[in-house]
Amino acid sequence: MNVLCDQMLGSLATWLRLCGIDTYFARESLSDDDLLQIAAEQQRLLVSRDKQLIHRAQKRKIPAVLISTTSLQDQLLQMHHHISFPKDTPLSRCCICNTPLITVNRELAKQNVPPLVAETRKKFWYCPHCTKYYWHGTHTDNIIKTIENLRSTNREKD
Numbered sequence: 001m002n003v004l005c006d007q008m009l010g011s012l013a014t015w016l017r018l019c020g021i022d023t024y025f026a027r028e029s030l031s032d033d034d035l036l037q038i039a040a041e042q043q044r045l046l047v048s049r050d051k052q053l054i055h056r057a058q059k060r061k062i063p064a065v066l067i068s069t070t071s072l073q074d075q076l077l078q079m080h081h082h083i084s085f086p087k088d089t090p091l092s093r094c095c096i097c098n099t100p101l102i103t104v105n106r107e108l109a110k111q112n113v114p115p116l117v118a119e120t121r122k123k124f125w126y127c128p129h130c131t132k133y134y135w136h137g138t139h140t141d142n143i144i145k146t147i148e149n150l151r152s153t154n155r156e157k158d
C-alpha cells in the first residue's frame with residue numbers, strides 16, 4: 001500500500017522510499033485538511049504522530065497509523081505490521097523525491113560517479129527527476145539488514 005508521512009516523519013519517509021514503498025512526504029505548508037484530502041484522493045495510508053489527525057482520518061474512513069515512538073527502528077517495525085515491504089532489494093525509488101529509479105548502463109554511469117565507485121560497482125540506478133545516481137554500498141547493505149531484521153522480529157511475534 002502507498003503511504004503518506006506527515007511533516008514530523010522525514011526519516012521514516014526516506015527509509016520507506018529506500019525500501020521501495022511509494023511514500024508521499026508532506027511539505028511544511030500543508031494543513032491537516034490537505035493531508036486528509038491527499039490521503040483520500042491518492043488512497044494512501046496516512047502515517048502520523050498526531051493523535052488528532054489520525055482520529056480525523058479514522059472518522060472519514062481513511063486508513064491511518066498512529067506512530068507511537070521516536071525511534072526510527074521501532075517506527076519501521078510498526079509500519080512493517082501494517083504494510084508489506086517489497087521483497088526485491090532497495091534502490092527502486094529515489095529517497096529524495098519518490099520517483100522510481102531506472103537502471104543505467106555502467107559505461108554511462110561511470111562518467112557521472114566518483115572514480116572509485118565507477119571502478120568497484122557493477123550496477124547503477126538513476127533518478128530522472130533529481131538527476132542523481134545510486135549504487136549499492138554500505139548504506140544499502142544496512143537497509144537490507146534492517147529489513148531482514150524486521151522480518152525476523154515480526155516472525156517471532158507471530
Ligand SMILES: [Zn+2]
Pocket residue numbers: 094095096097098099127128129130131132
Ligand atoms: Zn529523485
